[in-house]
Amino acid sequence: MKKLILAFAALSFVLTSCSNNENDITSEQSKIDMSDFYVYTNADVDETSKLTATKSPLKSCYTMVNLNRLLKENPGLEKKMYDIEYFTRQFIASKKPTGTPGGGPGGGTTDPPADTDTDGDGIYDIYDDCPTISGLSEYNGCPAPYANEIIIPVVINIIEKYDGQVTQEQIDSQIAILNEDFNNLNSRTVNTPLEFSTSVANFDITFTQSSVKRTISNKKSWGTRDAMKFSSQGGIDATDPSTYLNIWVCEIGRGILGYAQFPGGPEATDGVVIGPNYFGETGGNYGHGRTATHEIGHWLNLRHIWGDGGCSYDDFVTDTPTSDGPNYGCPEETINCGTVDMTMNYMDYVYDDCMYMFTHGQNDRSRSLFTSGGYRYSFVD
Known part of the structure; x- marks a missing residue:
């Protein structure tokens, strides 16, 4: 009889423990708000109207139109993107420590003395008062001191009209520009308006040229349905997208x-496509390599700065202001949705020389991809 009682007690303990664990998991999941998440946009209409403007057609990024197409062609993609977004928000939420500032992994440290340029940027600002926290972390708006540089090998797939149309100088300049932009080395960052000066982030991502593949084609244009990504259609097949960033350069x-x-x-089409006139240093308003920075931002899960909708839409980044549309040219200042637009952000549509920053929030989104369980973890595993 005693054994029977003990057995029931043990079973009761196990069931209670399981119940508590389930409650803990449910409680943790309930903290992640996904109510604002969306995938489909009006990009099909918006981008077409830009390209068909009667007076002066506007240059365009077709990423969101491409996303709409892929969502229609792949029924499971929306759920997959939802899961990636959930993981991203969970990662960001988990990196906000509670308790005493500086008490992160490894025991923490004390706050630096006030009025000291502790981050070595030549000026005293709010980030100099941030606690030093080891590992991947964020505290009260302080930047996350990511410990490890991410190295992304790039395969450049060139589909050109004649041999050497896209020069090696273009390729070298593009890689250099990417390394400037993703390591906060763009010299124009000094022009950042005061209200955004503490938002500028260093992604600490280095791009390396792995290989260059070329093929000749007399095709006038390749469109946006990924034909350039398949040798069976005259293009070039992707090189292992789990460990290489593929860039296709073509008309x-x-x-x-x-x-x-x-x-x-889809894995077979994972990567970025750029027109040859906008790849690397070619001159002109959009010829200074920032198209690649912008498109790789999408590849790193960043939305357009205005969220591809009205004021009620968002890019899912807390430190970028709300807006209702893109900016063009080199605007002095624009105000939409009651706030000043961050026109100089790489995820807007301004001229190449007028975009020069990412934010800490954008960095957090992209970094989540490379953490254990993240979508692009295979790049660092």
């Missing part, structure tokens, strides 16, 4: 600068 047509594929899309 897209209709004034489209480029387009990218968000995390979660």
